[in-house]
Amino acid sequence: xSEYLLEVNQLKMHFPVLGGVFRxxxxxxxxxxxxxxxxxxxxxxGLVGESGCGKTTVGRCxxxxxxxTDGKVIFNGKNIFDIGRAELRGLRRDMQMIFQDPxxxxxxxxxxxxxxxxxxxxxRIGTVGERKEAVRNLLHRxxxxxxxxxxxxxxxxxxxxxxxxxxxxxxxxxxxxxxxEPVSALDVSIRSQILNLLLNLQQELELTYLFIAHDLAVVxxxxxxxxxxxxxxxxxxxxxxxxxxxxxxxxxxxxxxAIPVPDPLVRKKKQILRGDVPSPIHPPPGCVFHxxxxxxxxxxxxxVPELVPAxxxxxxxxxxxCLRAGEITFT
Numbered sequence: 588x589s590e591y592l593l594e595v596n597q598l599k600m601h602f603p604v605l606g607g608v609f610r611x612x613x614x615x616x617x618x619x620x621x622x623x624x625x626x627x628x629x630x631x632x633g634l635v636g637e638s639g640c641g642k643t644t645v646g647r648c649x650x651x652x653x654x655x656t657d658g659k660v661i662f663n664g665k666n667i668f669d670i671g672r673a674e675l676r677g678l679r680r681d682m683q684m685i686f687q688d689p690x691x692x693x694x695x696x697x698x699x700x701x702x703x704x705x706x707x708x709x710x711r712i713g714t715v716g717e718r719k720e721a722v723r724n725l726l727h728r729x730x731x732x733x734x735x736x737x738x739x740x741x742x743x744x745x746x747x748x749x750x751x752x753x754x755x756x757x758x759x760x761x762x763x764x765x766x767x768e769p770v771s772a773l774d775v776s777i778r779s780q781i782l783n784l785l786l787n788l789q790q791e792l793e794l795t796y797l798f799i800a801h802d803l804a805v806v807x808x809x810x811x812x813x814x815x816x817x818x819x820x821x822x823x824x825x826x827x828x829x830x831x832x833x834x835x836x837x838x839x840x841x842x843x844x845a846i847p848v849p850d851p852l853v854r855k856k857k858q859i860l861r862g863d864v865p866s867p868i869h870p871p872p873g874c875v876f877h878x879x880x881x882x883x884x885x886x887x888x889x890x891v892p893e894l895v896p897a898x899x900x901x902x903x904x905x906x907x908x909c910l911r912a913g914e915i916t917f918t
Contacts, residue, residue, distance in 0.1 A: 589661070589664060590627060591625040591626060591627055591628075591661075592626055592627060592628040592662070592663060592762060592763060592795050593625065593626040593649070593660070593661070593662050593763060593795070593797070594625045594626075594659070594660070594661040595622060595623055595624050595625070595645070595649065595658070595659075595660050595661075596623050596658055596659040596660075596661070597621050597622075597623055597657065597658045597659070598619055598621070598622045598623070598645065598648055598655055598657075598658035598659075598660065599619055599620055599621060599622075599655060599656040599657040599658050600618045600619040600641070600644050600645075600648050600653055600655045600656055601615040601616065601617055601618065601620075601656045602615060602616040602618055603615055603616075604616060604868060614868055614869075615868070616867050616868050617818075617819050617867050617868070617870050618641045618644045618819055618867060619641045619644050619645055619648065619655075619819050620641075620818075620819035620820055620870070621658075621820060622641070622645055622658075622816070622819070622820065622821055623821070623894070624814050624821065624824060625903075626763075626795055626797060626812075627795075628762070628793070628795050629789075629793055629794075629795055630795055630796075630811045630812065631789070631795070631796040631797075631798055631809055631810045631811050631812075632796070632797055632798070632810060632811065632812045632813070632814060633798045633799075633800065633806035633807075633809065633810030633812070633813040633814070633827070634646075634797060634798065634799045634800075634813075634814050634816060635799075635800055635801065635802075635803055635806045635813060635814070635815055635816065635842070636801065636815060636816035636817055637801060637817070637864060638801060639864060639867070640816045640817055640818055640819065640864070641816055641818075641819040641867075642767075642799045642800075642801075642816055643687075643767055643768075643799060645799075645816075646684065646765040646767050646797060646799055648660065649662075649667075649682070649765060649797070650679070650682055650684060650765065651667055651668065651675060654668075655668065662678065662681075662682065662763065663678075663681065663762065665678070680710055680759045680761065681759075681761050681762040681763060682761060682762070682763045682765070683755075683756040683757070683759070683761040683763070683764050683765070684756065684764070684765045684766075684767060685749075685752055685753055685756045685764060685765070685766045685767065685769045686752060686767055686769075687767050687768040687769065687771060687772055688772050689745060689748035689749040689751070689752045689772065690740060690741075690745070690748055692752055693740040693748060693751060693752065694740075695739065695740050695741060696739075697739075698736065698737055698738060698739055699726075699735045699736055699737075699738055699739070699740070699743075699751055700719075700722055700736035700737060702740075702751065702755060703721075703722045703725050703726070703751070703754055703755055703758060704718050704719070704721075704722050705755075706755065706758040706759050707721060707758065707759075710759065712759070721758070722736060723736070725754040725755075725757070725758055726754060728754065728757070728788070728791075729750040729751070729753050729754045729784060729788075730750060730784065731747065731750055731751070731754075735747075735751075744777075745772060745773050745774070745777065746773055746774070746777035746780065746781060749769060749770075749772075749773060749781055750781070750784065752769075753769075753781075753784065753785070753788070757788060757792060757794070760792060761794070762794070762795060763794075763795045763796075763797070764794050764795070764796055764797075765796075765797045765799070766785065766796055766797065766798045766799060767799045768799055768800050768801065769781060769785070769798075770782060770800075770805060771800065771801065771802070778805065782805070782808055782809055785809065786809060796809070798810055803831075803842050803843060803845075803846055804846045804847075806827075807827055807831060810827050811826060811827060812824070812825065812826050812827065813825065813826075813827050813830050815830075815836065815838065815839045815842065817838050817864075817875060817876055818864060818865060818867060818870055818875040818876070819867060819870070819875070820875055820908065821894060821906075821908070822836045822838050822839065822876065822894075822907065822908045822909070823835060823836040823838075823839045823906065823907045823908070823909075824894065824903075824905075824906040824907075825897070825904065825905040825906065825907075826904070826905075829904075829905055830843075830905075831843060833905075834917070835897045835898070835905070835907040835909060835912050835913075836876075836907050836908065836909045836912070837858075837876065837880050837881065837882050837909065837915065837917075838860075838876050838880075840858055840917050841858040841859075841860050844857045844858045845857055845858075858881070858917070860879050861879060861881075862878060862879045864879075865878055871888075872888060872889065872891075873886075873887050873888045873889045873890055873891060874887045874888075874890070874891065874892050874908075874909070874910060882911055882915050884910075884911065886910055887910055887911070890910060892908040892909055892910045893908060894906045894907070894908045895907070895908070897912060898912055898913035899913075
């Protein structure tokens with residue numbers, strides 16, 4: 588049995604682009620292009636990058652909400668792309684998702700009690716009384732009063748609605764929870780409360796998280812390891828402390844340099860990324876980051892870098908995809 592709960596191997600998700608009078612396929616969007624990473628049970632891996640880089644698509648492919656173009660996702664020893672719908676339905680008890688927008692992800696016509704009871708009904712778990720008790724326990728676990736059972740989503744604040752979304756995700760005691768930017772739509776004052784709730788639930792329920800976000804400061808707070816994505820590819824992958832203290836890829840360094848320091852006396856030099864993210868329909872040749880990289884050389888426009896050990900390391904502890912790794916000195 589593998590030591591990893593989840594293994595993503597060379598995952599690709601290319602969406603067709605249709606055009607013309609007859610809506611024929613005229614191209615494709617390279618949303619996810621050859622992504623690989625692993626997560627051990629009880630671990631949190633952060634998946635970070637700018638909007639549109641493919642983070643959410645990776646999460647949806649892992650849950651098989653999208654049928655990928657290529658690759659494998661091994662969950663608990665099984666390739667989920669090789670199993671039938673019936674077996675997948677059973678497997679989904681162990682794989683759940685917390686969505687970005689807590690209002691859009693909750694059915695506005697259903698009460699909170701109905702929303703939280705639904706997972707038990709779908710999987711035919713418990714009697715009526717047992718389900719009602721489970722709903723009350725879920726509300727207490729996420730810090731809400733059981734009086735919420737008869738109320739509707741619009742009656743709650745954004746933070747409270749996200750707590751309800753978290754309660755729904757943990758209802759069936761899953762092994763893996765994919766958190767798709769769970770705090771980005773919330774007020775700054777509420778974010779730390781939700782992050783601490785997720786950390787507490789992870790310890791209580793022995794959960795494994797894939798935490799998707801665009802804010803490296805948030806990811807650092809919760810993650811054991813971090814994968815940095817750019818235009819459908821992972822460009823660096825390491826444990827959180829190593830990534831922040833010794834970034835190797837220029838894109839990672841630029842993201843870290845943009846994190847504000849809560850000290851007015853500290854002046855931090857930022858690496859400003861010029862230009863826009865290229866279109867995923869026509870990604871640049873060679874290194875996908877070369878159009879915005881201040882350290883770009885001619886070979887960067889021709890050769891696609893592989894995800895290999897960073898200079899001075901071995902194995903999979905610190906992986907990076909930069910042709911000039913070891914040559915660059917960040918200033």
